[in-house]
Amino acid sequence: MTTIVTTHLVKIGNSQGIRIPKILLEQVGLSGEVQVEVEADRLILRSVTGRRREWDKQFLQMAELGDDRLLDGDALLPTKWEDKEWEW
Helix, strand or coil: CCCCCCCCEEEECCEEEECCCHHHHHHHCCCCCEEEEEECCEEEEEECCCCCCCHHHHHHHHHHCCCCCCCCCCCCCCCHHHHHCCCC
């Protein structure tokens, strides 16, 4: 079902905003924090609730596939200077 509503931009400090009718928010399940993206001539709103949901499962899958290595290689290994000159 497509619902079209006309609304106005309102001044909020140096910015502008819109009031989103409750019926639209309920249809898409938006509340709390949202992500705003520009795509061509559109603004896209997405909920960011649960953005880290199931990361533990994703990390386990990465480990099983051997895709959990550091991307910067050996950059975290001590240098010769750190190995010999650094005083603990």
